[in-house]
Amino acid sequence: xxxxxxxxxxxVKKDNNGKAINFEVVHDDLIQPALDAAGxxxxxxxxxxEPGSIREDMFKxxxxxxxxxADITVHNAxxxxxxxxxxxxxxxxxxxxxxxxxxxxxxxxLLTDRYQPYDPASPAASVESLTRVLHAAMNSDRETxxxxxxxxxxxxxxxxxxxxxxxxxxxxxxxxxxxAKAVGWLALLADEVRGRRFEWPGLKLIAEAQWALEDWDGxxxxxxxxxTNDPDDIDANLALGNIYERLFxxxxxxxxxxxxxxxxxxxxxxxDLAKSLRAEAEALRARNLKSRWRQRVEAAPDLASSRAxxxxxxxxxxxxxxxxxxxxxxxxxxxxxxxxxxxxVLRELSESQEWYNAFDTDDEADSYKxxxxxxxxxxxxxxxxxxxxxxxxxxTPAPWPEISKADLQFLVAERTQRVIAAYEDAVPPDHPFxxxxxxxxxxxxxxxGIKAELATKIIAAIDASQTPPPAAHASAHRESYLxxxxxxxIDSGPDAQRFPAQAEGKARQLLKAQISALHKRLRDTHxxxxxxxxxxxxDILAHEICDELGIRSTMCLPMPANAxxxxxxxxxxxxxxxFIRLAESDAxxxxxxxxxxxxxxWLAESDTDPWDRGNRWVMSMALASRSARTGMLVLxxxxxxxxxxxxxxVQLAREAGNVEVQIIDxxxxxx
Numbered sequence: 001x002x003x004x005x006x007x008x009x010x011x012v013k014k015d016n017n018g019k020a021i022n023f024e025v026v027h028d029d030l031i032q033p034a035l036d037a038a039g040x041x042x043x044x045x046x047x048x049x050e051p052g053s054i055r056e057d058m059f060k061x062x063x064x065x066x067x068x069x070a071d072i073t074v075h076n077a078x079x080x081x082x083x084x085x086x087x088x089x090x091x092x093x094x095x096x097x098x099x100x101x102x103x104x105x106x107x108x109x110l111l112t113d114r115y116q117p118y119d120p121a122s123p124a125a126s127v128e129s130l131t132r133v134l135h136a137a138m139n140s141d142r143e144t145x146x147x148x149x150x151x152x153x154x155x156x157x158x159x160x161x162x163x164x165x166x167x168x169x170x171x172x173x174x175x176x177x178x179x180a181k182a183v184g185w186l187a188l189l190a191d192e193v194r195g196r197r198f199e200w201p202g203l204k205l206i207a208e209a210q211w212a213l214e215d216w217d218g219x220x221x222x223x224x225x226x227x228t229n230d231p232d233d234i235d236a237n238l239a240l241g242n243i244y245e246r247l248f249x250x251x252x253x254x255x256x257x258x259x260x261x262x263x264x265x266x267x268x269x270x271x272d273l274a275k276s277l278r279a280e281a282e283a284l285r286a287r288n289l290k291s292r293w294r295q296r297v298e299a300a301p302d303l304a305s306s307r308a309x310x311x312x313x314x315x316x317x318x319x320x321x322x323x324x325x326x327x328x329x330x331x332x333x334x335x336x337x338x339x340x341x342x343x344x345v346l347r348e349l350s351e352s353q354e355w356y357n358a359f360d361t362d363d364e365a366d367s368y369k370x371x372x373x374x375x376x377x378x379x380x381x382x383x384x385x386x387x388x389x390x391x392x393x394x395x396t397p398a399p400w401p402e403i404s405k406a407d408l409q410f411l412v413a414e415r416t417q418r419v420i421a422a423y424e425d426a427v428p429p430d431h432p433f434x435x436x437x438x439x440x441x442x443x444x445x446x447x448x449g450i451k452a453e454l455a456t457k458i459i460a461a462i463d464a465s466q467t468p469p470p471a472a473h474a475s476a477h478r479e480s481y482l483x484x485x486x487x488x489x490i491d492s493g494p495d496a497q498r499f500p501a502q503a504e505g506k507a508r509q510l511l512k513a514q515i516s517a518l519h520k521r522l523r524d525t526h527x528x529x530x531x532x533x534x535x536x537x538x539d540i541l542a543h544e545i546c547d548e549l550g551i552r553s554t555m556c557l558p559m560p561a562n563a564x565x566x567x568x569x570x571x572x573x574x575x576x577x578x579f580i581r582l583a584e585s586d587a588x589x590x591x592x593x594x595x596x597x598x599x600x601x602w603l604a605e606s607d608t609d610p611w612d613r614g615n616r617w618v619m620s621m622a623l624a625s626r627s628a629r630t631g632m633l634v635l636x637x638x639x640x641x642x643x644x645x646x647x648x649x650v651q652l653a654r655e656a657g658n659v660e661v662q663i664i665d666x667x668x669x670x671x
Contacts, residue, residue, distance in 0.1 A: 001195045002138060002229050004035055004042040005065035007083055009076045017103040021073060021120045026099070030123035030130060031069060037127065038134040040067060041195045062086050064160045064197060066093060066229055067137055072106065072115065073099035080107065089158040091144040093137050097130065099123075113147060156272065166193075166202040170602040172595070174202075178209035180591060183218060184621030186210055188613075190222055192603070200226055204235065211239065214433065215624075216246050227263070232270065234277060237263040241284045245291055252295060260288055279329035286321025286335065290342065293318055294444065303449050310345065310448055311354035316368075319343050323375065326383075331395075333386035337404050340379045341441065344411055346372055348450045384408060402426035403438050410442070416454055420461050429467045438462075479628035481526040483518065484618060484659075485511070486649050487538030487635030488666055490572065498637050499537055503669035507635060510664050511538065512545045514633055519549055526628065531556055531618055534583065535568055536575035538635040543582045555583060555590045556621070558614030563597035593617045612648065619652040622659070631660040637667060 008031070009023045027044070035042065042065065062068065062085050070083045086094050096115035098106070106115075116133050118126035137145070144150050149157070165171075170193070177185035186206050193202035203222045210219035220243045226236040244260035267273065267281040293314040300306040322339035326332060349355055350369045359365040387408065391401045406422035413419050427435050439462070442455040488499040499507065519528055530553040532542040546553040557564045561583045569576040583590050594600045598610050622630055632653045636646045653659040 001039065001041045001199065002066040003064065003195070003197065003199065004040040004067045004069060004134075005061045006031055006035075006042070006044045006069045006071075007062070007079055007086070008044065008069075008071040009074060009079060010044075013074050013076065015074045015102040015104045019102060021099055021102070023071065023073075026071065026118070026120065026123045030118055030126055031071075031097075033124070033127045034130040034134055035069075037131040038138070040134065040138075058082065059085065060164050061197070063089050063158055064164055067134065068094045069134075070094065070096050071098070072096050072110065073102050073104070073120070075104045075107075087146040087148045091146055091149045091157045092140065092142060094145055095130075095133055095137050110147070113145075161201050161204075164198065164201070166198045166205055167602040169595075169600050170198070170202060171205055173600055173602075174205045174209050176595070178212060181213055182591070182621055182624075183210060183213055183215040184619075184624030185593075185617060186213075186215070187218055187624055188617050188620040190218070191616075192608075192613075200229065207236075207239065211243065216243050216250075218624075219243055220247070227266075231266060234267055234270070234273070237266045238277075238280060238284065241267070241281070241288075245284075245288060248291060257288055257291060261285070264288070276329050276332065279325045279332045279335065282325035282328065283322060283332070283335035283338070286318050286325060286338070289314060289318035289321055290338075297444070297447060303447075306447050307349060307352060307449065308354055311349040311352055311358055313358055315342065315346060315349075316358065319346055323379070326379075330382065330386060331389065333383060333390055333396075333401070333404060336379060336383040336386055337407060340376065340383055340411060341407070343372060343376045343379065345445075345448060345450060347376060348448070380412060399426055399428055399431060399434050403434060407438065407441065410445075410451065410454065410458070416457060419454060420458055423458050423462050424465060427462050427465075429465050432466065435462060435466060478525055478527045480625070481518075481522055481528045481629045481631065482622050482625045482627040483515075483528055483530045484622050484630075484632045484649070484653070485515075485530055485532040485538065485542035485634070486632075487511075487646055487664070488637065489535045489537035489539075489568075490575065497670070498666050499635070499669060504541075506669055507538065507666075508541050508545070510668065511541050511633070511635065512548070514662060514664065515542070515545055515551070516549060518631070518633075519551060528552070529554070529625075529627070531622055533557060533614065533618070534561070534564060534579050536572050536579070540575060540578055540582065542633075543588065544578070547582075547585075547587055553588045555588055556614070556618045557590065557592045558610050558617070559594045559597050560592045561590060564592075567597065611645075615645075615648050615652065619649065619656070623656055629660065630656075630658065631662065633662050633664070635664045635666050638663065638665065 006027065008027065011024060012020050012022045014020045032043075062082055068086050068090075070079060070086070072079060072083070083094070083096075096110070096113065098115045098117055099120035100117050101120065116126070116130055118130070149155055174186070174189060177189065186209055190203060190206050193199050193206070196202065203226055207219045207222040207226070210222065220240065223236045223239045223243065226233055227240065230236075240263035241260045244256050244263065248256040248260065264281050264284050268278065268285070273281070293310070293312070296309045297306050300309045319339055319342040322335045322342060326336035326339055330336070350372070355369070356362055356365045359368065387401055387405050390396050391405070403423075403426045406419070406426040409419045409422040423438070427438060439459055442459055446452045446455045490501050490504070491497065491499050515530075522528060528551050530542060530546050530551055532553060532555065533539045534543075534555050534557055543553050543555060565576055565579055569579065582588065593614055594610065598604070599606070599608055599613070632649070634646050634650060636650065640647050650661060650663070653661050
């Protein structure tokens with residue numbers, strides 16, 4: 001959600017003639033309703049509740065805000081000072097409003113600027129018109145509405161992300177979710193960060209983690225939100241250019257790649273783009289040309305058809321695009337290497353009849369063949385130096401420069417074993433994404449009959465060295481079924497009704513019967529994985545039953561195990577002992593949502609309930625698990641309850657629409 005900041009006087013103020021206006025009424029009757037109607041979150045410095053310097057927070061809010069409203073009705077020094085700061089820092093989305101009928105004249109420096117008038121006697125009457133202005137400001141294509149930027153061409157706008165980023169503990173939680181490869185956890189964080197001051201840098205952190213985990217849909221959605229708020233955001237547009245190309249490889253829909261093109265062109269349209277970023281964007285544009293060309297090649301049924309389909313202007317344009325990107329920034333080895341790869345394909349195909357069909361005349365074809373030979377000779381000298389320099393400086397994370405060096409060896413080296421050894425040294429055995437990228441390029445050469453024998457030997461050698469994913473051999477023939485188990489905790493005291501302690505044996509029997517039946521029904525086709533928390537009652541029983549049946553289970557806790565045990569078990573010492581035994585067992589993994597008791601610091605001032613958050617976290621992970629099927633089994637009295645309970649879990653599962661919900665009525669425990 002986009003955020004606004006309001007610059008205005010507080011309480012009742014008078015103009016030079018003594019006429020009074022209540023700015024609290026103006027805010028409550030006009031500004032806040034218009035913000036709500038425009039879908040904008042935020043307010044004034046009066047909403048700052050954290051201890052510290054209000055002035056520092058005010059400066060940050062003025063910079064961070066996606067939109068600022070400034071009321072210039074009366075001569076108020078603070079208002080004009082803060083408005084000047086906004087005009088000096090941000091190019092656009094500053095809306096001025098002014099009450100009619102007041103003696104204070106608009107300052108000279110603002111005389112030519114637009115402002116939205118309102119009637120101080122009836123500010124509510126202007127809500128609709130101010131809402132329209134806010135919508136227009138958020139969607140305007142105007143270069144600037146700041147007199148500072150309008151008069152000082154070339155002045156760079158301040159980047160809020162360079163001043164205020166996401167809190168350290170939020171970034172740490174994103175890192176923990178990424179390390180756990182929990183895309184559902186990241187989805188929960190994306191929901192929770194919305195409307196917060198650090199929403200946009202926070203969403204970027206999440207989207208970067210989703211990209212790393214190949215959650216293309218989640219990364220696309222979050223980067224799209226960022227671009228919707230700021231169409232000129234370079235990082236988000238470059239990321240979308242990459243993501244839509246990845247999605248195109250899956251759906252092969254031309255409009256998907258068009259969206260990638262559009263994101264890239266938004267970057268290239270900027271006149272203040274750094275050389276390295278322009279080179280990156282040009283390389284991505286060339287990559288999209290290559291993807292379209294490659295789709296036609298891969299659709300061909302045999303070698304001859306593949307080579308015929310490959311030799312066209314699209315291949316030439318892709319090569320030229322990569323070469324142009326590399327020449328713009330000789331430190332960017334990736335477009336240089338890809339230009340060399342595409343040029344090598346061109347050189348091989350230049351001996352075919354199809355080569356001449358791609359040009360208007362034979363003379364043009366022969367001339368370009370000679371030009372291509374000169375260009376490839378230059379690339380063969382420059383690209384190795386760029387890769388070596390990148391490795392020496394540590395600019396690009398491993399293993400990409402090392403794999404690029406192996407790709408270069410494939411193109412130029414003559415000794416087969418030397419090339420295979422280069423790939424063996426470069427490709428990590430546990431990095432399937434990296435090997436997938438390199439293998440795809442080798443497969444393309446095989447498909448075109450270019451160094452096909454060498455490519456075949458490399459693929460066979462590296463495939464054999466790759467570490468298979470966990471349990472790949474045991475479950476390769478089975479799909480996954482994720483089962484969320486939950487329910488009531490053991491009741492204590494004389495009035496126990498939902499789950500009396502003496503009914504534990506019956507509860508175990510009922511839960512085991514359902515889990516065992518599911519296991520027997522699906523064991524030939526699905527591998528069952530259970531998610532459950534660790535509360536005394538249905539949760540602990542579920543994990544113990546999984547151990548008995550040989551089913552994998554994960555214990556999901558809203559906070560660290562020690563803190564959880566201290567808050568949940570009270571005098572239930574035997575249950576605590578069972579919890580500790582389960583949590584320390586090698587038979588299961590334990591995940592903790594927060595790294596401290598209760599909520600993480602970045603959520604501590606919110607009204608979030610930690611138990612409610614824990615439920616939403618478990619369901620987010622379940623729904624994002626990519627399992628073939630998802631189910632829920634709960635021991636429940638079917639009564640509504642507060643946040644964080646079984647009723648909420650069932651509601652979340654039902655709202656998801658694709659979860660198979662099964663309920664064991666806890667009333668049967670006392671029958």
